[in-house]
Amino acid sequence: MTMTDLVSLSEIDSNRFGVNIARSNLATSGNLASVLEFCKEKQVDLLISRCGSTDIASVHAMEKAGFLLMDTLVYLKKDLRDYSPQSFQSDVNYRTVKPDDIPQVVEVARSSFSGYRGHYHADPRLDAQKATEAYASWAERCCEDPSVAARVLVAEFQDEIVGFRAIRVNSPRQAEFILAGVSPQARNRGVYRGFVIEGLRWCKEIGAEEVLVSTLLVNTAVQKACTQMGFGAHNSYYTFHKWFK
Numbered sequence: 001m002t003m004t005d006l007v008s009l010s011e012i013d014s015n016r017f018g019v020n021i022a023r024s025n026l027a028t029s030g031n032l033a034s035v036l037e038f039c040k041e042k043q044v045d046l047l048i049s050r051c052g053s054t055d056i057a058s059v060h061a062m063e064k065a066g067f068l069l070m071d072t073l074v075y076l077k078k079d080l081r082d083y084s085p086q087s088f089q090s091d092v093n094y095r096t097v098k099p100d101d102i103p104q105v106v107e108v109a110r111s112s113f114s115g116y117r118g119h120y121h122a123d124p125r126l127d128a129q130k131a132t133e134a135y136a137s138w139a140e141r142c143c144e145d146p147s148v149a150a151r152v153l154v155a156e157f158q159d160e161i162v163g164f165r166a167i168r169v170n171s172p173r174q175a176e177f178i179l180a181g182v183s184p185q186a187r188n189r190g191v192y193r194g195f196v197i198e199g200l201r202w203c204k205e206i207g208a209e210e211v212l213v214s215t216l217l218v219n220t221a222v223q224k225a226c227t228q229m230g231f232g233a234h235n236s237y238y239t240f241h242k243w244f245k
Contacts, residue, residue, distance in 0.1 A: 007035045007049075009042060012137070016130055019045040027051050027240075029061040036065065039244060046243055048119065053236040067240035070119035072217040076231035078200065081209050083230070085201040092191055094198045097152040097164065102143045104161035105154060109139035112163075112181035117218055119239040138179055142166035149178060153198055155191045162186035165195035167202065170212070175203040177213040192222065196229050 006024060013021040020043060024035050027049040039047050051058050053072065097105060113135035115121065120131035142149035148168070155163035163182040169175050177199055182191045203211050213231060215222040 003034065003038065006031055007038045007047075009044070010048070013048070013134070016134060016137070017046075017126055021046045021048065023047070024049040027058060027062060028055060029058045032058070032061050032065065039242075045245055046125075046241060049240050049242070050237045051240060053238050059238065062240050062242075065242065067242040068123075069238055070122040070241050071117065071239045072236060073214050073239060074217050074223065074236045075212055075214045075234040076223065076226050077234040078211045078213075078226075078229065078231045079209070080200065080204050080211060083200065083204060085204055086197050088194065088197055090190060090194050091157065092162070092186075092189065092194055093156040094153055094194055095156065097143050097154045099143075101154055101161055102140060105143055105152070105164045106136050106140050108161060108164055108183050109179075109181045110136040111183055117216060119241065123241050125243060135179070135181070139164060139166070139181065142179055150175075151202060153195060153202075155182070155186070155194060157186060157189075163191045163195065165199055167199055169206070169208070172207065173209040175206070175208040175211050177211065193225050193229070196225055200229070 007022055010021045010023045013023070022039055022042065022044045024047060027035055028051070035047070035049070049062070049067065050073070051062060110132060114132050116132070116135065120126055120134050121128055143152050149166040150169040151167045153165040154161050163186060164180060165177065166179040167175055168178045180192065180195055200211060212234065213226055217236070
């Protein structure tokens with residue numbers, strides 16, 4: 001693993017929050033010193049770092065170095081090799097996003113992630129409104145940039161977009177559900193379950209053999225919807241923040 005793979009400056013986060021932010025995707029007790037040295041050299045204000053939840057030695061090392069836990073992310077996995085796409089009835093229409101839909105998708109992301117319990121919102125030193133905009137911006141990039149998401153589905157009810165689901169292709173055999181949102185007024189209508197079914201259908205069509213999905217440990221509604229569709233626990237990560245000033 002190169003240093004660039006280990007830790008890098010996050011231009012998007014830095015511009016959004018107005019401080020110099022870096023990210024480390026998988027810090028360990030063995031590489032933590034190198035990560036911190038990088039942050040010192042680059043005059044980083046905030047480091048956002050993930051750590052495997054079973055790597056207790058690394059958790060303890062990060063706590064000792066002044067990191068604070070912000071959230072826990074769980075991954076679930078679905079094997080598609082023997083999966084047959086399901087049919088279902090719904091008064092919600094699912095289709096691929098169109099350019100004219102993007103402003104509505106962004107608004108759905110903004111409303112569905114307001115007050116979210118992810119690591120941005122959990123950090124009291126980050127502005128809550130800007131934290132919400134992080135997800136709205138991500139949703140917009142999913143719709144506009146194929147390198148961010150290979151496909152975005154939208155849920156339409158009475159000519160209004162009430163939800164979206166972004167899918168990334170990680171490799172020829174693996175796809176990943178990376179971001180989804182459902183408008184608060186459209187919840188408890190099975191919209192998210194419909195996204196799981198339609199998303200799996202598309203992943204099967206492109207030849208993927210497995211699908212990943214991640215969510216917060218506290219987001220039991222998403223976990224329930226996915227496990228009912230045959231997803232099983234895969235792994236989990238802690239998200240830590242370390243402020244240097």
